[in-house]
Amino acid sequence: MIPSSFDYVAVDSADAAIGALTEHGDEAKLMAGGHSLIPLMKFRLANPTVVIDIGRVNDLSYIRDAGDHVAIGALTRHMAVETSDLLKADVPLLAHCASQVGDPSVRHRGTIGGSLAHADAASDLPAALLALGGSVMVKGPNGEREVKADDLFVGFLENSLADDEMITEVRVPKATGAGWSYQKFNRRAQDWAIVGVAAVLNGSAGVSLVNMASTPLRAAGVEEALASGASHADAAQRAADGGSPPEDLNGDAEYRTHLAKVLVQRALTEAESRKS
Amino acid sequence: MTAVMGTPRIRKEDPKLLTGEGKYVDDIQVAGQLWMGMVRSPFAHAKVNGIETDEAKSMPGVHAVYTGGELMDMGLWVAPLPCAWPVTPDMVNPEHYPVGTGEVHHVGEIVAVVLADTRYQATDAVEKVEVDYEELPAVGSIQAAMADTATAHSDHDTNKAFTWALEPNPDALNDAFANAAHTVTGEFVQQRLIPSAMEPRGVLAVPSPAGGEVTLYSATQVPHILKVMMAATTGISEAKIRVIAPAVGGGFGAKLNINPDESLALTLANKLGRPVRWTETRTEAAFSTHQGRAQQQKIEVAADGDGKILGVRVHLDADMGAYMMLITPGVPLLGSFLYTGVYEVPAFGFTCDGWFTNLTPTDAYRGAGRPEASYAIERAMDMLAAKVGVTPEEIRRRNYLAGGEAFENLEVASTLVFDSGNYSPNLDMALDMAKLSDLRAEQQRRRDAGESKQLGIGMCTYVEICGLAPSRALAGLAYGAGGWEAGTVRMLPTGKVEVVTGSTPHGQGHETSWSMIVADKLGVDPDDVEVLHSDTAISPLGLDTYGSRSLAVGGVAISMACDKVIDKARLIAAHQLEANPDDLEFEFGRFGVKGSPDKGLLIQEVAYGAFTAHNLPDGMEPNINEQMVFDPPNFAFPFGTHIAVVEVDESTGETTLIDYIAVDDCGNQVNPLIVEGQVHGGIVQGVAQALYEGAVYDEDGQCKNPSFLDYLVPSPTEVPSIQTEFTYTPSTSNPLGVKGVGEAGTIGSAAAVINGICDALSHHGISDIExxxxPMRVWKAIQDAKAGN
Structure with missing residues (x-):
């Protein structure tokens, strides 16, 4: 890659990262696995003057049983999430979604915190977090706060963190025995979804959409319909409610809207069949 | 020693390539090198009013910045970049120098060049060059070109570049259509494809510190042709230019050209006395390397009541892009002869109009004209089958050349003489492997059940032309080169064999295959054979690798050179054995005296004897080295049957290939393992065109999918399991009986896949899918059909 020139800072703790962010302000970018940032820098679409490498903050790489939820360090690689026995048992949707990210080399480098912070509407993990009703812990110079998934994604590739904050932990409620499904429709295995649907049936329904708006999106219409007792088929008809599907060569708005309905129906059917 | 030819053998090249030890152009670093950075037009058509380079020149590490005008003033070139295939005497061929001046004609055309110490510095400086463009109306599609409201070149009155016709008997063709019981018309789009070799193109020009020679390392398929063309366009003597193609990571035709960057590196290195290099980025590659296909086809087939073909009429509109590159205008012509496919066609006519657009130039891409031709006739055959009310396999059987029986040297309607063919057994084998009747039953079951996933069976029986020859026939097509190939075989004093080939491999495995040919001929171990290639100083004579020609021309040349080596060795052996040469038999590497089993000499012993020259016949030169230049008497015509079994999910429009059967016939085979690999790769490239790839441009000539994010090259996970089998019908065009196989898979697969999709959706009345x-296109076609549109 031939990026613009930049300064490189490697840090070994979250505090050091926040210190560097405070020092360099919005000219700096955090780099975890680098699989979102580096492609943008390669095309010179992102030209940070300082790259703060948090890839060595090893104490933020963990998956822990925290009682009612599972706590995952922000620097945990997708491969670790994908293969975690704890997640496979208690939050299988998240483990499965991690297995659908990119290809194996991406999954060995990319991190859950990096993917969520990137806030890409076409990514798998933001949708999973929305459907699961999870949250992230965010740290800044003034301490730590919890941000719900619903409040995390605010615009196209834009999260609600301040310039001097970083995600340190991801929290997902346990959904042991819940029905779940992730429907990812794409052309090639390593691609982003043209449209994706994550669903959790755990008493109430959590349903979210990939690539149906400029941000990761909760399928509010579907959830509402299911809450009021609608059939899966009827609920699926409301798949695109509140969406503003992007248009590209893979799909125009009409096609994406149709796909969302088909995939929501498939997701609900599969999730239902997995309930225990 | 048993026969080596025809047995599967692991490639000698692979350990190095697979462990990252292959040395590509970008791996070669030389002291004092300067990196070129190209300032490229962001507009498809614009006037360049001025270029400001001062800021770029002051950037760190920048050695020089040259505008197009300054480069032209430096007198680097004596002629523009060449088009070697002026298909008609009046073909329009706009002047095409390595840099644009005054007016630029496609996105990516170079307007200025930066030379800097590092690649990063060159790229940074390119961003600081200010170009004052005045945008001109762009011709962004072939439709726009044909409308002729704007011209791609401001000084042209029309976008039409040429009209070429092959109409052996127009009256007979008109009669055929007048008397037809059935006619079908297919109008097809061959979308533009962006070639995507694993290794991007790159170049490094190194001037010699003494002597004035320049060595040009290039990721090219054609070092020999490049050398001649560099000499012809720069005025530097061929004797002073050495071209080396080191490890080359695939070409598919896209490295079969004479490119602006190669000429810039060579001339600037020569001028400045410093090495100059450049490697394209993937983003650059989508604009700076030629593209493939880009044709609109209209094919009409006339048939009698039984579906027997009476005539085929074809018209093509072919998008040249902005300029004529090396063989741009000839690509559609390569297909012209194949629009009659494997069928008995009493009357045939073909016309082609070439058009300029403000898009990247087109040129050869795996199959070059033949996949397009095969697609059109094979799609049309399915349409004819539907019209006549017979199965796709039956319509083909009714029309096969020679009634589907074996034939040799048969003249067909497009005026060519097919070397050999035997089509029915080939089709039968494919149908058996596919278990056709089971598939049709399953298809009916799903249809009756109204299932979401419908089944389709698509077939294609293709023929292709390869090994373009003889040279005399190419003259008739106005092709600017010959069809010969050179091979040299040298028996070395230690008993090893040195082979020099003029065919330039870039992934095909020539070293392995040529070693096998030599091992078989000379009775030596294949591992004792070293094959030298791809360096014009080592292999001065050659015409390189393209058009599936290597084995059928270059491999045969090696085999014939071996015959000459044996002939010469026989004289030496006879002398040393004190026998009559006619009394020697050569078998398994040993000359033995007939009737005296103990008396004999190994060819290695003869080689050593030739080297010492202690005991040679009078007048015999002291070596057994021979060269052969082979100019085949005719093309070779491989053929085969491909069957694609597809599942189309009507609820999403997604197509999945659930089985793929390929029965190919490339005559005799040298290494079946390599043949199978070529078939696999070729099929994937055709499937890619059918399902995934296609460069999309807006009306301003801007490519909307220049990166791998949106330009969908399928990966291994999208590739179906492929069942391969072969029939063996030897070619009559060469003594080995071999045909080419490098492009066959691509030529057979696109039509098979689309025929399969149309078969799956035929109950909706859908007969074509672009x-x-x-998935979106298929889904929309289904919605349109359901709505009765």
Whole structure:
């Protein structure tokens, strides 16, 4: 890659990262696995003057049983999430979604915190977090706060963190025995979804959409319909409610809207069949 | 020693390539090198009013910045970049120098060049060059070109570049259509494809510190042709230019050209006395390397009541892009002869109009004209089958050349003489492997059940032309080169064999195959054979690798050179054995005296004896080295049957290939393992066109999918399991009986896949789907059909 020139800072703790962010302000970018940032820098679409490498903050790489939820360090690689026995048992949707990210080399480098912070509407993990009703812990110079998934994604590739904050932990409620499904429709295995649907049936329904708006999106219409007792088929008809599907060569708005309905129906059917 | 030819053998090249030890152009670093950075037009058509380079020149590490005008003033070139295939005497061929001046004609055309110490510095400086463009109306599609409201070149009155016709008997053709019981018309789009070799193009020009020679390392398929063309366009003597193609990571035709960057590196290195290099980025590659296909086809087939073909009429509109590159205008012509396919066609006519657009130039891409031709006739055959009310396999059987029986040297309607063919057994084998009747039953079951996933069976029986020859026939097509190839075989004093080939491999495995040919001929171990290639100083004579020609021309040349080596060795052996040469038999590497089993000499012993020259016949030169230049008497015509079994999910429009059967016939085979690999790769490239790839441009000539994010090259996970089998019908065009196989898979697969999709959706009345058959496109076609549109 031939990026613009930049300064490189490697840090070994979250505090050091926040210190560097405070020092360099919005000219700096955090780099975890680098699989979102580096492609943008390669095309010179992102030209940070300082790259703060948090890839060595090893104490933020963990998956822990925290009682009612599972706590995952922000620097945990997708491969670790994908293969975690704890997640496979208690939050299988998240483990499965991690297995659908990119290809194996991406999954060995990319991190859950990096993917969520990137806030890409076409990514798998933001949708999973929305459907699961999870949250992230965010740290800044003034301490730590919890941000719900619903409040995390605010615009196209834009999260609600301040310039001097970083995600340190991801929290997902346990959904042991819940029905779940992730429907990812794409052309090639390593691609982003043209449209994706994550669903959790755990008493109430959590349903979210990939690539149906400029941000990761909760399928509010579907959830509402299911809450009021609608059939899966009827609920699926409301798949695109509140969406503003992007248009590209893979799909125009009409096609994406149709796909969302088909995939929501498939997701609900599969999730239902997995309930225990 | 048993026969080596025809047995599967692991490639000698692979350990090095697979462990990252292959040395590509970008791996070669030389002291004092300067990196070129190209300032490229962001507009498809614009006037360049001025270029400001001062800021770029002051950037760190920048050695020089040259505008197009300054480069032209430096007198680097004596002629523009060449088009070697002026298909008609009046073909329009706009002047095409390595840099644009005054007016630029496609996105990516170079307007200025930066030379800097590092690649990063060159790229940074390119961003600081200010170009004052005045945008001109762009011709962004072939439709726009044909409308002729704007011209791609401001000084042209029309976008039409040429009209070429092959109409052996127009009256007979008109009669055929007048008397037809059935006619079908297919109008097909061959979308533009962006070639995507694993290794991008790159170049490094190194001037010699003494002597004035320049060595040009290039990721090219054609070092020999490049050398001649560099000499012809720069005025530097061929004797002073050495071209080396080191490890080359695939070409598919896209490295078969004479490119602006190669000429810039060579001339600037020569001028400045410093090495100059450049490697394209993937983003650059989508604009700076030629593209493939880009044709609109209209094919009409006339048939009698039984579906027997009476005539085929074809018209093509072919998008040249902005300029004529090396063989741009000839690509559609390569297909012209194949629009009659494997069928008995009493009357045939073909016309082609070439058009300029403000898009990247087109040129050869795996198959070059033949996949397009095969697609059109094979799609049309399915349409004819539907019209006549017979199965796709039956319509083909009714029309096969020679009634589907074996034939040799048969003249067909397009005026060519097919070397050999035997089509029915080939089709039968494919149908058996596919278990056709089971598939049709399953298809009916799903249809009756109204299932979401419908089944389709698509077939294609293709023929292709390869090994373009003889040279005399190429003259008739106005092709600017010959069809010969050179091979040299040298028996070395230690008993090893040195082979020099003029065919330039870039992934095909020539070293392995040529070693096998030599091992078989000379009775030596294949591992004792070293094959030298791809360096014009080592292999001065050659015409390189393209058009599936290497084995059928270059491999045969090696075999014939071996015959000459044996002939010469026989004289030495006879002398040393004190026998009559006619009394020697050569078998398994040993000359033995007939009737005296103990008396004999190994060819290695003869080689050593030739080296010492202690005991040679009078007048015999002291070596057994021979060269052969082979100019075949005719093309070779491989053929085969491909069957694609597709599942189309009507609820999403997604197509999945659930089985793929390929029965190919490339005559005799040298290494079946390599043949199978070529078939696999070729099929994937055709499937890619059918389902995935296609460059999309807006009306301003801007490519909307220049990166791998949106330009969908399928990966291994999208590739179906492929069942391969072969029939063996030897060619009559060469003594080995071999045909080419490098492009066959591509030529057979796109039509098979689209025929399969149309078969799956025929109950909706859908008879065509444009390529690539993306899920959205298929889904919309189904919705339109259901709505009765």
């Amino acid at each position: 390529m690539p058959a993306s």
